[in-house]
Each structure stands twice: as structure tokens, then as C-alpha cells.
């Protein structure tokens with residue numbers, strides 16, 4: 001690498017990008033600088049986004065929650081809007097990496113890294129997050145599931161940045177559940193994770209549910225048939241057991257140093273059992 | 283480039299390449315070897331420093347990112363008269379170290395914690411040092427030391 005640039009205004013960023021078309025963008029650096037050190041990427045120039053205050057913070061705008069891509073995980077955890085309205089995202093960030101990783105790493109960086117184990121991704125999929133992508137000339141908005149194309153692959157073209165994450169709270173859910181299974185609590189990449197948003201009717205049937213799994217496929221996995229099967233079912237072991245099997249048949253995990261594929265498959269289904277703790281006790 | 287920032291209360295201007303790692307800049311160019319490097323990958327916390335009062339990993343920070351910031355390393359946490367920081371003192375009194383290699387990073391992590399949460403529970407302390415590995419396994423004594431600091435500051439306040 002030969003140099004690092006630190007723009008403080010968007011106009012400066014666009015100018016740097018134009019002058020250094022081969023440059024890579026660096027947010028918190030917690031993924032990128034590790035890759036540079038192991039020489040899996042070798043950029044000539046880095047453009048650091050950390051001082052672009054326009055791309056930070058959480059706000060309401062036209063009925064949507066807008067999160068700046070440069071907002072750090074620590075800032076998300078302390079944000080009152082996130083705490084109140086996006087508790088599922090807060091739960092996911094709570095155990096992401098370690099305190100210094102959360103002080104440095106950003107939400108935008110977690111998305112663009114597009115790891116199947118990225119902790120914020122499963123919650124963002126079921127919150128139906130839309131991503132705002134900007135360049136000097138243009139701006140577009142894409143659903144997160146079309147932005148992430150595969151492990152480490154995203155729909156970002158030359159000169160574009162991820163500027164904001166928009167979440168439209170059209171439906172409200174009483175259950176906001178996230179669980180990450182890892183080898184230890186801190187500094188552990190997920191072995192399997194599951195995010196769930198759910199409403200339960202008075203008779204203890206599931207009235208609405210959205211589910212997503214991490215680390216059991218090339219990207220975050222959602223299964224519409226499992227959700228449809230569960231809706232209207234009693235929130236009991238018998239009510240959900242065929243859904244557990246269906247999840248186990250549908251995931252496509254790999255084996256790595258952290259866990260075998262069979263273990264991941266087994267646990268991915270069984271994580272649904274945790275939802276029973278929200279059953280209405282009549 | 284010339285990087286200018288506040289280091290342990292003093293303004294510094296150093297000629298360096300913008301992509302030099304902060305840990306190398308501090309240890310090799312500025313001679314502050316208190317900050318340690320172990321994994322170089324974000325996994326161990328040994329290289330922690332305070333940047334604008336928050337703990338950051340200097341192995342994953344570039345010189346250009348320090349421009350204009352307020353940086354405190356383990357050499358700068360003590361008072362101006364050289365008196366130890368209460369966290370340092372408690373580490374010594376509780377025997378919270380064996381080889382001491384993790385200690386600078388641990389002290390920085392604890393100072394960051396106490397800045398935002400002056401009376402943490404034992405679990406909150408655990409959580410706060412969860413990014414710092416101690417290969418000697420001095421964790422229990424480290425937790426004891428931090429609890430002592432909290433107790434003392436409560437005594438002082440009352």
C-alpha cells in the first residue's frame with residue numbers, strides 16, 4: 001500500500017475517488033486491514049470514510065429509520081431509536097466481536113463484507129432493510145437481499161458507496177429474537193445464528209413470523225415455506241416440529257474449523273425451539 | 283505525510299507514511315513501547331490505545347487516522363506528576379498480572395469502561411475486557427482489581 005486519504009466532506013470523497021479509481025474504501029478497518037495484513041488484498045490507496053459525519057447516526061425520516069453506514073456498532077448500541085425500535089439489531093450487535101471491535105467496526109462495513117456469518121445481516125434481512133447506494137452523480141436504493149450476491153460479493157459498482165440503511169417499520173412485532181451460537185461469547189465468529197420477528201395471537205398461535213439464518217449457506221437464508229407453515233400453528237413443540245425438520249432439510253451449511261455441517265444443520269432447526277419461551281402461558 | 287495529533291497531552295508532528303500502522307508509529311518511531319503487539323489482527327487487545335477517549339486497536343489503525351485526534355497510550359494514563367492512575371495502582375495492589383504483557387491493553391479497556399460506566403458489575407467488567415486476552419490467565423485478579431477501583435471511587439464520592 002502506498003497511501004491513505006481521510007476526506008472530511010462528501011465532495012472531497014468524490015474527488016479522491018475520481019483521482020484514485022483503484023482505491024479501496026476503509027470504514028472501521030476491522031475487516032479490511034486484517035485482509036491487507038494477510039495480503040489477500042493489496043490496494044495502492046485507501047480512502048478512509050471515518051470522518052464523513054454526514055454518513056453517521058440514526059434518525060427518523062418520512063416514517064423510516066435511517067442509519068448512516070458509518071455508524072459504529074458501539075454507537076448503535078447506545079442509540080435510543082435502535083434500543084426502542086430495532087432491538088433485534090441491538091441484540092445482534094451486543095456480541096459482535098469485542099468492545100474495541102465494536103468501537104471501530106461499522107454497520108456499513110458489516111454489510112459490504114457480506115460474510116455469511118455477519119451478525120447484523122440476518123436481522124437486517126427480516127427488517128426488510130433497503131440500502132442507499134450513492135456515487136458522485138447518482139443514487140439508488142436496493143433491498144439488502146439483492147445487494148448481497150454471495151460470500152464477499154455485493155452489488156457495488158466503481159465509484160459507489162453504501163451511504164445509508166433504511167428500515168420501514170410497516171409491521172410491528174412483539175417478539176424480537178436473535179441468537180448466535182459460537183464457540184465462546186466474545187470474539188467468536190458465529191457457527192449458526194437465527195433472527196426472528198414474531199407476533200403471537202391470544203390463543204397462542206403464531207399470527208405472523210419472519211425468520212433468517214446466518215452461517216448455514218453462502219449468504220443469509222430465509223425460507224418462505226417454513227414461515228407459511230408456521231403461521232397459524234400453535235407455539236408448542238408439536239406445533240413447530242415439522243418446521244424444524246424442514247429447516248434442517250433446507251439449509252446448506254459447510255464444515256469448517258468451527259463446526260461440522262451436520263452440527264450446523266441440526267442446530268439451525270432446533271434454534272426454533274427457543275421461540276417457545278415466548279409462548280403465552282395460559 | 284506529516285501527522286499531527288495530541289499524544290499523552292502533548293502536540294506531536296511526525297513525518298511518516300500515511301499507511302503506517304499506529305502501533306508501529308508509536309512503538310518504533312515515537313519510542314513508546316508500552317503499547318504491545320501480539321496478534322496484529324484484532325483478536326487480543328494487547329495494542330489498545332485511547333483515541334478521543336475510546337479504546338481502539340492500534341494494530342488496525344493507520345497513521346493518517348490519528349490526524350487531529352487525542353491519543354492516550356499506557357504511558358499517558360498517569361497523572362502529570364507521574365502518579366499512577368487508580369486502575370494501574372489497583373492492578374499492582376491486587377496482583378492482577380503475571381508476565382504483564384496484556385496489562386497495558388487491559389488498563390486501557392478498563393479506563394474506557396469506567397469513563398462510560400463508573401460502577402460496573404462484575405459481569406459488565408468481564409464483558410468490557412472480553413476483547414483482551416491474558417495468556418497467563420490472570421482474569422480473576424483483574425476483575426478483583428477493577429472492583430477495588432470501583433469501591434474506592436464510591437468511598438471517595440460519599
Ligand SMILES: Cc1cc2nc3c(=O)[nH]c(=O)nc-3n(C[C@H](O)[C@H](O)[C@H](O)COP(=O)(O)OP(=O)(O)OC[C@H]3O[C@@H](n4cnc5c(N)ncnc54)[C@H](O)[C@@H]3O)c2cc1C
Pocket residue numbers: 024025026027028029030031032033034049069070095096097098101104105106107108109110111112113117118119120156160161162163187188189190323324325
Ligand atoms: C477480532 C475480530 C472479531 C470480529 N468479530 C465479528 C463478529 O463477531 N461478527 C461479525 O459480524 N463480524 C466480526 N468481525 C468482522 C468486522 O469487525 C465486522 O464485519 C465490521 O462490522 C466491519 O466493519 P468495518 O467498518 O470495520 O469494515 P471495514 O473493514 O472498514 O470494511 C469492510 C469492507 O467493506 C467496505 N466498506 C465499508 N464501508 C463501506 C461503505 N460505506 N461503502 C462501501 N464500501 C464500504 C470496505 O471497502 C471493505 O471492503 C470481527 C473482526 C475482527 C478483526
Ligand code: FES
Pocket residue numbers: 318319320321322323324325326327328329330339340341342
Ligand atoms: S495486536 Fe492488536 S489486537 Fe492483537
Ligand code: FES
Pocket residue numbers: 378379380381382383384385415416417418419420
Ligand atoms: S499477565 Fe501475562 S498475558 Fe496477562
